[in-house]
Amino acid sequence: MIPNDTPTSQVPSRPLDSQARPGNPAAVGPRPGTPVVGAPQESTTSVWPLWEVFVRSSRGLSHVHAGSLHAPDAAMALRNARDLYTRRNEGVSIWVVPADAIAASDPDAKGSFFESPQGKDYRHATYYTKSEGVKHL
Amino acid sequence: MASQNLQPVPEALSPEEQERAAQLEAEGQAYFDRVMADDSRIEPKDWMPAAYRKTLLRQISQHAHSEIIGMQPEANWISRAPSLKRKAILMAKVQDEAGHGLYLYSAAETLGQSRDKMTDDLIAGKARYSSIFNYPALTWADMGAIGWLVDGAAICNQVPLCRASYGPYGRAMVRICKEESFHQRQGFEILLELSNGTPAQKQMAQDAVNRWYAPALMMFGPPDDDSPNSKQSMAWNIKRFSNDELRSRFVGMMVEQVRVLGLTLPDSEVRFNDETRKWEHGPLDWEEFKEVLAGRGPCNAQRLERRREAHDDGAWVREAAAAYAAKQARKHAEKEYAA
DSSP states (O other): OOOOOOOGGGSOOHHHHTSOOTTOHHHHOOOTTOOOOSOSSSOOOOOOOEEEEEEEOSTTSOEEEEEEEEOSSHHHHHHHHHHHHOTTSOOSEEEEEEGGGOOOOOGGGHHHHTOTTTTOGGGSGGGOOTTTTOTTO | OGGGGGSOOOSOOOHHHHHHHHHHHHHHHHHHHHHHHTTOOBOTTSOOOHHHHHHHHHHHHHHHHHHHHTHHHHHHHHTTOSSHHHHHHHHHHHHHHHHHHHHHHHHHHTTTOOHHHHHHHHHTTOSOOOGGGGSOOOSTHHHHHIIIIIHHHHHHHHTGGGGOSBHHHHHHHHHHHHHHHHHHHHHHHHHHHHHTSOHHHHHHHHHHHHHHHHHHHHTTOSOGGGOTTHHHHHHTTSOOSOHHHHHHHHHHHHHHHHHHHTOOOSOTTOEEETTTTEEEOOOOOHHHHHHIIIIISSSHHHHHHHHHHHHHHTHHHHHHHHHHHHHHHHHHHHHHHHO
8 A cells, every 4th residue: 555644534625626616716717807817727827026025023123134925916925924934923014025126236247336435444443543542432 | 137147148149249258257257266265155146157056946946845845744644633732833834844945936036947937847747855755654753753853854954054155045044944943843842752651652653763764864865975966066165064974963963862752763783983983874775765756755646746736726816816916906007097
């Protein structure tokens, strides 16, 4: 016998599941004017947009990038973000941002783009060494 | 975004353009080599060698698939958990595995492959996942042995991956490792309680440890002299320790912990080698490992069928959510227009 760990009460209920059921759009067919989202059989996966998730871990701190996820809209993105990134009280507030709304600096231009602060050590307190040992300075 | 990097260079390039492309390639390689030498991190939009991208994509997607398939042996026991507390714990654990799968799919996507494509590959049986999940969880004690041995081995493997040279992978692993330690401890606790229970319960715990021990050791992958990709992965700072090194460390930890459990490891050849300062174990059945990886393990068919079924059953939910989003967007647009 092939070993199996599926409980008998959960033995696949295929025939039932493939039947029409309330709320199954595939069963009733699309309503007129409903946008067609993914062909029913081969690619049931319509590509949901990517969202970047930012979580504020506690009041007084900034939102920090936690990761990303796919969701059809902002409301679902927020719910998914809550389930995915705050299962252990990691946050008190969440932002979700469509990934393609983010403008990023060009990685190939990293040299020239961030050139300006180079050689400007005088912008740091550590540049000024003569005051060493002087209190409260 | 990142997928643009994957587009092949168009054929009809003028000599100047070809020269420029070659120059960019050389600059990219030089930058990449510097990052590797400094043990720094590569980020999604950085130039990277095609083989590095391919290796990472394969490893991260297989890792994601393992988390997703790994939900099954335990999900199958939720309805039969012995108490409400254990049921709640098991559900939290299975939910974590789903989360881990999603973190990893996100990391893989930054390399230019869509999650939908990865899902399709898994369902079509074209993608691999860890061989361990093709063994059946036969008794409640298996929930303990899976947590203690399987998640324990996973942690051993994954802690060094937090320092993997690819930024998104390392960050996903940091998050995962934090959550995994709960998994291992809850498994240990299940075994400890059974071990201190009736003789039959203790026997059940020992039986589960006996069955999961060897498959857990094989999770570290083939022996070093039979692991062709390891060397390159280590040169790329993806992998930090060899398969045998990690396996040996894991055995050492289990030797200590099994004593606390009051159980034994089903391996009479476990010993500490004073010369090499490493733990050694008895021979493992690598033929079995290859068979399971090739799809001929005890539960391969069952696992894939279940995944396919869940995907098909969820289709109407995905479609409804997308339709609702489109409807809301249209309503919103109409309101804007009217205003």
